[in-house]
Amino acid sequence: MERLTPRVRVVWLALALVRAAIFGGIVVGAAIGVTRTDLWAGAPDVLVPAAVAIAVALAVLRVVVAWLRYGVWRFELRDDDLYIERGVFTRVRTVVPYVRVQHVDSRRSPLERTTGLATVVVYTAGSRSSDVAIPGLTPARAESLQESLRGLAIESEGEDAV
Amino acid sequence: MRSLHPASVAVRSLSRSLNTGFLFFVVGVVVSPGGNGIDLLSVFGLVAVGIVVGIVYEFAYYQRFRYDLTDDTFDVTSGVLARRDRELPLGRIQNVDIRQNVLGRVLGIAAVHIETAGGGQTEVSLEYVSEDEAHRLRRQLRRGASGGKPADDALEADDHTTASDAGPDETLLFEIRPRELVILSVFTIDPGASLLGGIALSFASGFDPATLLPGDRIGWLPGPETGPLVLVWGLLLFLLAAWVVSAVLTFTRYYGFRLTRADDELYYERGLLQRYSGTIPLEKVQALTISKSVPFRWFGYAALSVETAGYAPGQSDSRGTESAIPLADADRVNELARAIEPFGPADLESPPRRARERYAVRYLLVVAAVVGTAALVARYTGVVDRWYLLAAITVLVPLAAHLKWTSRGYQVGDRYFLTRAGFWRRTTKVVPYYRVQAVLHQATIFQRRRNLASVTADTASSASLLGRAATAHDIDDQRGLELQADLEERLQERLRARKRQRTVGQWFREADDGDSSDEDPSPESNDDR
Incomplete structure (x- = not known):
């Protein structure tokens, strides 16, 4: 079983914080907007603190989940298939047979480029699992993974993978 | 190279004119000079311009549109401003649908839609060709599709070709009563x-x-x-x-529904005013779904849908339903489903009993939420009076949990994976192992508390995005892991078996006619692995 690069936690934490900040900004901003204007005359005083509390609680939850996600994530190139284990709340174990791989992408978002990481995306024709992404790889590992997945997919050629 | 039916200029112009005419009408109303009131003359002038533009465009479209059926591809050259050349390998064609609206029936023209797997929409639409041409195309395309991939049905290859040369001998599978x-x-x-x-x-x-x-x-x-x-x-x-x-609407839609089988494909026809027909290639079937919804189940009826990978997820609600039997006697549906995919008797395994407790807890929480909301409403408004009476719903909880539990089940058959779920719409999915794309083992935080998990066999079927996937719900966690490995193992085994069959078929073919293997498009033919 292969783990992700520990650095991926930085990416996830940054993403969690940005998302929490956007959500918190909207909620708290709306609460302040409602109390400052006369849209809702009888607005209770606890509205703004409650909104702040909700935003902070969700931010903490997001950060915790982002941190825990690293501990759960595992993948393995097995003989006939790619095996992936992930998910903090809903634990998902995916098995993708190499016969079914349509194509393999490697992609790097700006955040990933600054942290020196890459994501490999494996596409199948399936309707639910049509793209399986493995984040948090070093560029070298991403390249070798893409290469070996490609090789394995060609080796196990099927009819038309549909 | 062939072109479309000349009448398609008129029909397409008509629908195009309605669109562009309306657009220009709106534009005319908005930009109408004078300020007070609408200048009718300029509005109708613009509408006329819109209609003329539409007609000119459609004429150019007709002039530019060419299609050609070669031995192993279907080529389409089209486009007025942006031109497009498209080649469809015949072996990859999934469904061919023919649609005819009332106007088309009067003029004797039909639209042909050709689907392949992948892509966000219908790959090729011929709007419109003559009726005879549409049916000729359908036959030729499907024959080319199965002929272009001879390895798949090589064993029946010789009688197959003679049969379709003489015109398909169709056997009636189903006719709606x-x-x-x-x-x-x-x-x-x-x-x-x-x-x-x-x-x-x-x-x-x-x-x-x-x-x-x-x-x-x-x-x-x-x-x-x-x-x-x-x-x-x-x-x-x-x-x-x-x-x-x-x-x-339902009556006109399914009026005269017939399903026939010719060689290795199903052919359906239906419709009172608009006629729909099309083919479903049996070798491309991804999954079968037998659904028994509540009012129909009481009368002993069921519905069947045959899922292919042809339709894109977004269009599956409008078109995907066509590859289905809308309603028939449950026995007939079962018989027909087994004629398409010969799965054995459905002897399903239930989820463990603790799954039922889980459903009961879930429903109790729903009831608690309802009662709580009612209590709040009663407190702050005067609409609800005796809110606590709602707690009486609790008596239904065990019943509901039990019904949900009994509706769910799965079976790991010889060649098929069967799952069943849903009380109101009881859906049984039949998935051949060699169609499995990926196997997902999922356990939510609540399922993990009871050591339960759900296993989904994902296929390329376009219907499972909106409908239900083949999921064995709430089975034992350990059993789920075994099931996942088992499904994967059976997929590999079936793939090997199919490959063997193809290779053997290939030998027979080579013995039959020695030169055909040279131009065989399938890569397996020259592979001696």
């Missing part, structure tokens, strides 16, 4: 129809529901306030209108 059609029409609720019914009703009432209220009956009806009464009456009329419209 009047009783089935009536039951289907009466009990089907078409969401589009309810909207239509509502609009029709709004027009009929002059946008005032009060006019529909029979004035003379108010006198003896209880309740002094007429406001809610009008509302209820309006709602009742709306439901009635929606129901009638829905029934009529």
Whole structure:
């Protein structure tokens, strides 16, 4: 079983914080907007603190989940298939047979480029699992993974993978 | 190279003119000079421009559109401004659908839609060709599709070709009976129809529901306030209108439904005003779904859909339903499903009993939420009075949990994976192992508490995005892991078996006619692994 690069936690934490900040900004901003204007005359005083509390609680939850996600994530190139284990709340174990791989992408978002990481995306024709992404790889590992997945997919050629 | 039917210029222009004409009408109204009031002359001038533009465009479209059926591809060259050359390998064609609306039937033209797996929409639409050409194309395309991949059915190859040369000898598999059609029409609720019914009703009432209220009956009806009464009456009329419209639409849609089998494909026909027909290649079937919805199940009826990878997820609600038997006697449906995919007797394994407890807890939480909401409403408004009476729903919880539990099940058959779920719409999915794309083992935080998990066999079927996937719900966690490994193992085994079959078929073919293997497109032919 292969783990992700520990650095991926930085990416996830940054993403969690940005998302929490956007959500918190909207909620708290709306609460302040409602109390400052006369849209809702009888607005209770606890509205703004409650909104702040909700935003902070969700931010903490997001950060915790982002941190825990690293501990759960595992993948393995097995003989006939790619095996992936992930998910903090809903634990998902995916098995993708190499016969079914349509194509393999490697992609790097700006955040990933600054942290020196890459994501490999494996596409199948399936309707639910049509793209399986493995984040948090070093560029070298991403390249070798893409290469070996490609090789394995060609080796196990099927009819038309549909 | 062939071109479309000349009448398609007129028909396409008509629909195009309606669109562009309306667009220019709106534009004309908006930019109409003068400020006060609409200058009719300039508006209609613009509408005329729109119509002319539409006709010119459609004429150019007709001039530019060329298609050609070669031995192993279907080539289409089209486009007025942006030109496109498209080649479809015949072996990759999934469904071929022919649609004819009323105007098309009068003029004797039809639209042909060709689907392949992948892509966000229909790959090729021929709008329009003559009826005969449409049916010729359908036959040729499907024959080319199975002929272009000879390895798949090589063992029946020789009698297959002679059969389709002489014209397909079709065996009737299914024909909808009047009783089935009536039951289907009466009990089907078409969401589009309810909207239509509502609009029709709004027009009929002059946008005032009060006019529909029979004035003379108010006198003896209880309740002094007429406001809610009008509302209820309006709602009742709306439901009635929606129901009638829905029934009529369903009736015309499935009127004369026939399903025939010719060689290795199914062919359906249906429709009273608009005619729909098309082929479903049996070698491309991803999954079968037998669904028994509640009113129909009580009458002993079921529906069957044959899923292929042809339709894109977004269009599966409009088109994917066509590859289906809308309603038939449950025994006939089972028989037919087994004729398509010979799965054994459905002997399903239930989830463990602790799954039932889970459902009971879930429903209890729902009841608690309902009661809690009612309590809040009762406290802050005067609408609800004795909110605690709602807690009586609790008696239904064990029953509901039990029904949910009994509806769910799965079976790991010899060649097929079967799953069943849903009480109101009991859906049985039959997935051949060699169609499995990926296997997902999922356990939510609540499932993990009880050591439960759900295993999904994902296929390339386009219907499972909106509908239900083949999921064995709430089975034991360890059993789920075994099932996942088992499904994967059986997939590999079936793939090896199919490959062996193909290779053997290939030898037979090579013995039959030595030179054909040279131009065989399938890579396996020269592979001696």
